[in-house]
Amino acid sequence: MLQYTIRRLLLMIPTLFFVAALTFGLAKAAPGSPFDRNPDRPPSAQTMERLNRYYGLDKPVHEQFFLWLGNMAKLDLGSSLVSNRPIADILGRGFPITAQLGLQALLLALAVSLPLGVISALRQNTLVDYGSLFFATIGTTIPSFVIALFFIYVFGVWLRWLPFVGWGSPQHMIMPTIILSLGSAAFLTRITRASMLEAIRQDYVRTARSKGLREQVVIVGHVLKNAMIPVATILGPAAAGLITGSFIIESLFSVPGIGREYIRGIVANDYPLIMATTLLYAFFIVVANLSVDLVYGMLDPRIKVGK
Amino acid sequence: MPLLEVNDLHTQFFTRDGVVRAVDGVSFHLDQGETLGLVGESGCGKSVTALSLMRLIPQPPGKIVKGSISFDGQDVLKMDDDDVRSIRGNNIAMIFQDPMTSLNPVLTISRQISEALELHMKLDKGEARKRTIELLELVGIPSAKKRVDDYPHQFSGGMRQRVMIAMALSCQPKLILADEPTTALDVTIQAQILELLKGLAKEFRTAFILITHDLGVVAGMTQRIHVMYAGRIVEKADTGELFANPKMPYTWGLLRSIPRLDESRKAKLVPIEGLPPDLIAPPPGCKFEPRCQYRRDICREKEPDLTPVPNAKPDHEARCWGTQNVPGGGWLMDTDWRREVGDTRVLEEIKQEAASETSTDAPGE
Amino acid sequence: MATTTATGRSAAERAAELNVIARKQRSLWRDALYRLLRNRAAILGLAVIVLAAIIAILAPFIAPYDPLKVDTKFNQLEPVWTGSKYTNPAYPLGTDQLGRDILSRLMWAARVSMVVGFIPTTMVFAIGIAVGLSAGYFGGWVDQGLMRLTDIVYAFPDFLFVLIIVASFRNSAFGNLLGGLVLIFAAVAIVGWIGIARLTRGQVLALKEREFVEAARAIGAGPTRIMTKHLLPNALAPLIVTAAFAVPGAIIGEATLSFLGVGIKPPTPSWGAMINEGFIGFSANPWAVLLPAICISIVMLAFTFVGDGLRDALDPRMKS
Numbered sequence: 001m002l003q004y005t006i007r008r009l010l011l012m013i014p015t016l017f018f019v020a021a022l023t024f025g026l027a028k029a030a031p032g033s034p035f036d037r038n039p040d041r042p043p044s045a046q047t048m049e050r051l052n053r054y055y056g057l058d059k060p061v062h063e064q065f066f067l068w069l070g071n072m073a074k075l076d077l078g079s080s081l082v083s084n085r086p087i088a089d090i091l092g093r094g095f096p097i098t099a100q101l102g103l104q105a106l107l108l109a110l111a112v113s114l115p116l117g118v119i120s121a122l123r124q125n126t127l128v129d130y131g132s133l134f135f136a137t138i139g140t141t142i143p144s145f146v147i148a149l150f151f152i153y154v155f156g157v158w159l160r161w162l163p164f165v166g167w168g169s170p171q172h173m174i175m176p177t178i179i180l181s182l183g184s185a186a187f188l189t190r191i192t193r194a195s196m197l198e199a200i201r202q203d204y205v206r207t208a209r210s211k212g213l214r215e216q217v218v219i220v221g222h223v224l225k226n227a228m229i230p231v232a233t234i235l236g237p238a239a240a241g242l243i244t245g246s247f248i249i250e251s252l253f254s255v256p257g258i259g260r261e262y263i264r265g266i267v268a269n270d271y272p273l274i275m276a277t278t279l280l281y282a283f284f285i286v287v288a289n290l291s292v293d294l295v296y297g298m299l300d301p302r303i304k305v306g307k
Numbered sequence: 308m309p310l311l312e313v314n315d316l317h318t319q320f321f322t323r324d325g326v327v328r329a330v331d332g333v334s335f336h337l338d339q340g341e342t343l344g345l346v347g348e349s350g351c352g353k354s355v356t357a358l359s360l361m362r363l364i365p366q367p368p369g370k371i372v373k374g375s376i377s378f379d380g381q382d383v384l385k386m387d388d389d390d391v392r393s394i395r396g397n398n399i400a401m402i403f404q405d406p407m408t409s410l411n412p413v414l415t416i417s418r419q420i421s422e423a424l425e426l427h428m429k430l431d432k433g434e435a436r437k438r439t440i441e442l443l444e445l446v447g448i449p450s451a452k453k454r455v456d457d458y459p460h461q462f463s464g465g466m467r468q469r470v471m472i473a474m475a476l477s478c479q480p481k482l483i484l485a486d487e488p489t490t491a492l493d494v495t496i497q498a499q500i501l502e503l504l505k506g507l508a509k510e511f512r513t514a515f516i517l518i519t520h521d522l523g524v525v526a527g528m529t530q531r532i533h534v535m536y537a538g539r540i541v542e543k544a545d546t547g548e549l550f551a552n553p554k555m556p557y558t559w560g561l562l563r564s565i566p567r568l569d570e571s572r573k574a575k576l577v578p579i580e581g582l583p584p585d586l587i588a589p590p591p592g593c594k595f596e597p598r599c600q601y602r603r604d605i606c607r608e609k610e611p612d613l614t615p616v617p618n619a620k621p622d623h624e625a626r627c628w629g630t631q632n633v634p635g636g637g638w639l640m641d642t643d644w645r646r647e648v649g650d651t652r653v654l655e656e657i658k659q660e661a662a663s664e665t666s667t668d669a670p671g672e
Numbered sequence: 673m674a675t676t677t678a679t680g681r682s683a684a685e686r687a688a689e690l691n692v693i694a695r696k697q698r699s700l701w702r703d704a705l706y707r708l709l710r711n712r713a714a715i716l717g718l719a720v721i722v723l724a725a726i727i728a729i730l731a732p733f734i735a736p737y738d739p740l741k742v743d744t745k746f747n748q749l750e751p752v753w754t755g756s757k758y759t760n761p762a763y764p765l766g767t768d769q770l771g772r773d774i775l776s777r778l779m780w781a782a783r784v785s786m787v788v789g790f791i792p793t794t795m796v797f798a799i800g801i802a803v804g805l806s807a808g809y810f811g812g813w814v815d816q817g818l819m820r821l822t823d824i825v826y827a828f829p830d831f832l833f834v835l836i837i838v839a840s841f842r843n844s845a846f847g848n849l850l851g852g853l854v855l856i857f858a859a860v861a862i863v864g865w866i867g868i869a870r871l872t873r874g875q876v877l878a879l880k881e882r883e884f885v886e887a888a889r890a891i892g893a894g895p896t897r898i899m900t901k902h903l904l905p906n907a908l909a910p911l912i913v914t915a916a917f918a919v920p921g922a923i924i925g926e927a928t929l930s931f932l933g934v935g936i937k938p939p940t941p942s943w944g945a946m947i948n949e950g951f952i953g954f955s956a957n958p959w960a961v962l963l964p965a966i967c968i969s970i971v972m973l974a975f976t977f978v979g980d981g982l983r984d985a986l987d988p989r990m991k992s
Contacts, residue, residue: 018824022833026840141976142969143924145931149947149965153958203408209363210403211423211474212395221422225413237829244829251932252951266839267933274839281832289827301413301458 005294012286019282020072024065027271068275077276082268087276090261097167098250098257102242104173105180109238113185114231117192121200121227122219132189139186145248148179167255176253180245184238191234192227199227229300236292240285308380309336310481310514311360316374318352318359321367325587329355329369331538339481340512342505344525344546346561347535350583353518356535357484361399362391379481397427400475402504404487406467410459416443417455420474427478442473446503465496472504476511483508483515489524501528522558523565526550534558537584537594540613544623554616554625557595559644593628601642603628605635704909707985714981720974728782735776739941747771748957758957768946768960769953777941778967784853784942785971788926789919792857796864797915803865804872805899809880815873822870825863834859834925838934851940856929860922871914875907909986916982920975927968943968 052058056067071078077087120132138147155175156164163172199205200223208222209215243259250259258277265273297303318330330352337343345353358364359371362383376383379398383391403409411419420442421435430438436455443451446469459467468488475483485504489497505528508515517529525532525546532549534542534557542555553559560579581598584590590597596606605628613626617640629639708714727734749766751774752759759766765775807815825833837859841847847855879885880903888902929935930944938945943964950960 015824015827019828023836026836029840137973137976141920141972143928143972145928145947146965146968146972149961152954153962157955157958203403203405204411206363207401207403207409207471207474208411208422210361210395210401212392212397212426213422214392222411222414226411229413240827240829240832244831244835247835248928248932263932263934266835269839269843274836278832278836282828285828299413301415302460 004297008290008293012290015286016279016282020069020279021065023275023278024068027275028061028064072276072279078272080265080270080273082265082270082273087273090273091258091277091280094256094258094261097255098246098259101173101176101180101250101255101257102246104177105242105245106184106239108177109181109185109188109242112181113188114192117189117231118196118224118227120189121193121196124197129193132193136186136190136193139182140190144179144183144245145252147182148175148249148252151175151179165254167253167257172253176249176255179252180242180249183245184241187241188231188234188238192231195227195230196223198230199223202226225299229296232292232296232299235295236289239288239292243281243284310339310341310379311337312375312377313356313360314375314377316356316359316376317372318355318364318369319372320369322587327586328538328589329586330359331586332374333535333538333540334374335533335540335543337482337514337516339514340508341514341531342508342529343514343516344529344532345516345518345535346520346522346525346532348520348579348583350586351535352538353520353535354486355538357401357486357516357518360484361395361401362386363395363401393427396423396480397478398480399482399484400478400480402468402471402475402483402485402488405491406464406471407491409471410467412459415456415458416462416470420470420477423474423477438477439473442477443470445476445507446470446473448473464492465500468492468496468500469503472500472507476507476513479511479513481514483513484518485515486518487520488517490519490521497524504528521565522550522561534561537589538586539594539626541595541626542624543613545620548620548623552619552623553644554619554623554630554639555595555627556599556601556629556639556644560598562644593626601629601639603635603638611636704985708981711981711984713977714985717974717977717981720970721978724782724971724974725786727779728786731776731779731783735773735779737773737776739772739776739780740939741772743767743771745771748953748960750957751959751963754959765963766957766959768950769957772939772941774946774960774963777946778943778963781941781943781946781964782967784926784936784940785923785968787853788856788860789923789975792860792864792922793915793918795857795861796918797868797911799861800865800868801872801904801911804869805876805903807869808873808876809895809899809903818866818869818873822866825866830863830867830921831925831928833863835929835934837862838929842934848937852935852937853940856926856935860925864918864922868911868914868918871910872907875910876903879903879906913979913983913986916975916979920972920979923968923971923975 049058056064059067075088077091079086080090083090116132116135120126120129123129152164152175155162162175163169164175166172167176200219204226205218205222208218213221246257246259247263248259249255250257251263254260258280261273262277262281264270265277313336314334316330316333317328320327320329333352333356335343345356347353355364355369360376360378360383362371364371371384374384378394381390383394386394410416417436417439420439421430421432424430424435424438425432428435428438440451440455443455448454448466448469454461459470462470471488475485483504488504489500492500501524504515504517507513515529517525519525522532529546532544532546533540534549534555536557542549542553542558544552549558550562553562557579560577563577564579579598580600584594584597590607592605592607592610593599593602594610596602599606609628611626611628611631613624614631615621616623616625616630617632627639628636629642631637746760746763746767747769748758749760749763749771750756750758751766752761752764763773763775765773765778767773768777803814803818807818838847838855841855841858842852846858849855876899885898885902888898893901926935926942927944927947930942931948933948936942936945938949946964947961950957950964954961
């Protein structure tokens with residue numbers, strides 16, 4: 001297990017390197033200099049040269065890349081071109097908020113989808129089942145920001161129950177958390193239901209019943225443990241989905257997290273910020289996938305993680 | 308009093324296409340420690356009969372609609388769910404066909420066997436584990452102590468079936484239902500598993516019902532044999548009597564399709580032409596009539612009852628007009644099936660019917 | 673590889689078998705069509721998509737106003753059914769903050785959505801199938817490269833890659849083509865083909881050992897013929913289902929990018945951009961935002977119904 005974990009940790013490196021190279025390459029390939037933002041007042045040639053030297057942009061590209069990569073590794077993320085604030089500062093301030101929003105959404109998604117999926121599989125073709133299928137279809141079909149608009153209209157504009165701008169009080173958190181969790185919750189409900197239906201008709205369930213076990217014991221002790229394996233493998237993509245979802249939801253609800261800063265950076269061509277944040281996201285996604293794989297190895301004894 | 312008495316059992320499945328009469332009026336009995344073979348092609352109702360005995364028919368779509376199952380003096384069909392569960396695994400245990408899929412892949416062997424011990428024998432965790440190891444040793448798992456915490460995928464197919472047998476024996480049941488226990492295994496392993504089952508059942512004085520499509524398998528295994536076809540029992544006899552003096556043409560068909568080492572090469576394997584009938588709309592007369600090369604008009608008109616065969620051992624019964632002393636019947640009384648190839652014209656007819664049936668079926672659906 | 677004797681003996685038999693497979697396949701497609709036509713939700717979805725496509729094509733002729741025409745006298749009008757005093761029968765669905773007619777903009781925006789849905793998906797499939805077929809059939813470095821690439825790309829959400837590409841090029845001349853539409857095509861295509869290539873490769877690997885492929889090889893068919901006439905038709909069903917979900921995926925991608933302000937450039941109307949522009953005045957005139965949101969929702973549900981219908985029709989076993 002330890003050996004496997006170490007090997008997986010080492011395998012993260014090429015993946016992260018690829019994303020770093022891609023981000024850097026695209027930023028370099030993009031035409032124009034990051035400093036001639038305002039076409040009406042282009043900076044003088046002298047200023048450009050000074051800026052380029054200051055940011056190390058006069059060196060060959062591969063040198064720039066490794067310089068930047070080295071800085072990233074040292075957590076020296078540079079400063080924003082727009083606000084001049086250190087990027088570490090911007091991300092440090094936004095991180096707790098984004099993390100809180102993301103974790104709340106993940107927990108909510110699990111708390112809703114697992115019971116819903118299990119119950120709808122056990123009560124197949126009942127009202128509960130149709131209801132959860134409807135929820136799963138809507139949630140996986142309509143993009144979250146569109147659903148968010150209807151929520152904002154009903155609860156924010158019309159009923160005036162919930163604020164929809166900013167972050168801080170628990171009321172502020174309700175809508176962003178629900179909306180962010182929606183897509184993952186719907187997807188996980190669908191997977192849980194399908195996986196339960198698959199597990200429940202397996203031969204070993206009949207064997208369990210033939211031992212005289214109570215139905216609850218059969219479901220909890222035999223069916224659930226098998227049904228959760230496919231669900232666990234989906235948690236990695238679900239976590240990645242929450243991260244991309246957070247750009248959108250934070251921008252929509254003006255939540256001062258990393259996601260909103262990221263989108264702001266993209267709109268304003270703030271390359272250092274975009275690059276550092278992309279790398280940060282890549283890191284989180286890789287870690288999320290790794291933890292899911294480790295959990296998967298623990299759930300399913302057929303996967304030999306030791307070797 | 309017999310251990311098990313099944314009377315006029317009817318189990319049906321209610322599907323979109325109609326009611327499937329999977330078991331249609333089956334009656335038999337079994338004494339303490341007695342062994343019985345249920346034999347027939349797949350889809351003839353053997354497994355459904357076994358599952359009905361434990362009330363494990365999935366409902367819906369299945370339902371036991373009629374009949375009685377008396378086990379140890381109690382009617383299983385009249386019990387409430389708690390009582391049925393107290394019998395399952397405890398008094399009646401089942402061994403399923405495919406040991407690959409019948410064991411839970413994510414639970415250890417120890418867990419899967421101890422479960423029943425803790426439930427029915429009221430053992431605590433430590434005692435159950437100790438007993439599990441003993442059981443694994445009993446069924447011949449080498450270094451059972453080490454392997455008890457392994458998962459099913461770490462065992463070979465034959466070893467897994469040994470585990471299933473240990474599981475079935477765990478609470479010392481009075482009856483074991485073994486549903487094609489060796490079909491999924493290598494031929495070389497089959498004999499070992501059957502010997503194990505037979506030996507242990509004898510040791511524990513456990514009655515068992517061995518379900519198989521292969522008459523060759525039950526030959527040395529059980530005291531009596533019931534042949535099933537289309538949800539009915541069509542012939543009942545002692546094992547020796549059935550092999551020596553089979554009466555029902557379907558049984559002959561089954562016997563002809565067993566490969567034998569002791570017979571001359573001339574004795575060809577003869578398959579039974581055609582397919583078992585549709586159990587939603589079975590033929591009105593004898594259910595085997597469409598495939599029977601000895602059929603006569605009476606077979607198509609009326610279904611025969613299961614009646615004692617004249618000039619045979621007293622408990623030999625067959626469901627065939629050819630062996631019954633009724634007007635228009637009895638033409639098979641003295642037929643020696645070994646010499647008889649049957650009326651070749653009828654055989655040709657059946658072949659053609661079967662061929663035209665399959666060719667008209669295929670393109671439509 | 674079949675030996676020569678085996679080949680010689682069985683060529684005729686195998687050709688006959690091939691014939692049987694071809695015939696069976698045609699009836700398979702007919703069966704699938706029949707199943708699809710019986711699926712009411714799928715037919716409804718198809719009708720909605722056709723309607724949206726017609727509106728998109730005819731937008732220049734049926735839209736009551738120029739979607740870019742600014743009329744500050746009549747800005748922020750609400751739809752007529754709200755009955756408020758800020759309505760005007762000349763603008764049945766109201767106007768946005770610049771006084772542009774919302775109905776006309778919705779119609780023109782349908783063009784963006786349809787084009788973004790279908791054009792990059794076509795490119796994605798052309799590239800993905802070509803790469804997937806050759807990777808699966810020939811193996812070698814194409815296959816190795818593809819597998820390494822997918823290992824990495826699969827770890828991340830597609831939208832993240834699309835966003836990075838769009839972010840890098842949106843200020844270039846390329847990024848300004850057709851109001852940013854071409855850049856979105858390119859980004860969706862660059863990211864999307866990888867998944868299709870992997871799917872095609874998997875199908876080809878499963879199919880290429882089957883007898884009918886060997887038979888085709890035995891009667892002297894070349895790799896191109898085998899790939900296009902034998903492998904592709906048999907691998908098509910899952911690809912069609914994937915395509916049915918890729919189209920709405922691309923539409924969502926564009927809507928999300930435009931909603932975030934990095935997609936279609938103003939003033940070109942797109943549903944996502946309309947939401948972005950109208951969101952500032954949400955409290956004053958929510959309909960400027962809700963109407964494009966409703967359009968997106970309806971079109972997305974329509975595509976899902978068709979996609980689910982196709983999946984059930986082409987592979988009944990996949991039905992959950």
